[in-house]
Amino acid sequence: MHLVTMAMLATLLTTGSVAVAGGGSAPGSAGVPGLAGAVPGLAGAVPVTASPYRAPLAAVRVLRPFSPPPDRYGPGHLGVDLAAPAGVAVQATGDGVVRFAGPVAGRGVVVVLHPDGISTEYEPLAVAVRAGQPVSAGQRLGTVAGxxxxxAPAGCLHWGARRGGSYLDPMSLLRPLGVVRLLPWD
Incomplete structure (x- = not known):
């Protein structure tokens, strides 16, 4: 039996960007509805060719990288700061729904929930979208403001990402998954 996470399974079955090496189906996959025969060669390596995410800016230069705290309440940086002077357009990094758009502590903030459960956060913005609005990858969310x-003084976009309560490095969203290897269950 092979270990397949729900995220991997969803990616394999719903995207057109997966090329599968080998042939046949994974042992034990016959008991998973829609899996047997749906993904030929599931037992082999699965190279993923593209990420569903894109950069929020036309040009990306990281000023301050993601630096998670050593514990839940420790110091850290839960996102990346990207070089961006005032007025630069900020785009949705992927398809989703705007969960929040408005001021927080005097700065404009936009939060987009994506279909895979990841939320991306952007600030400080002059916000151009509203909560509940569907957005597409590349759609303008606003411009850097504040x-x-x-x-300071150069200005930047703070871009964050999280799944549930866990923050993750948003730059990792831009890299393809690479080769996925299915491991034995035991």
Missing amino acids: VHRGC
Whole structure:
């Protein structure tokens, strides 16, 4: 039996960007509805060719990288700061629904929930979308406006990402998954 996470399974079955090496189906996959025969060669390596996410800016230069705290309440940086002067357009990094659009502590913030459960966050913005609005990858969310702590005087976009309550490095969304290897269950 092979270990397949729901995220991997959803990606394999719903995207057209998966090329599968080998042939046949994974042992034990016959008991998973829609899996047997749906993904030939599931037992082999599965190279994923593209990420469903894109950069929020036309040009990306990281000023401050993601630096998670050593514990839940420790110091850290839960996103990346990207070089961006005031007025630069900020785009949705993927398809989704705007969960929040408005001011937080005097800065415009937009949060987009994506179909895979990841939320991306953008600030400081002059917000151009509203909560509940569907957005497509590349759609304008607003423009950089105001100052994010740690970026003055040059200005920047703070871009964050999380799944549930766990923050993750948003730059990792831009890299393809690479080769996925299915491991034995035991």
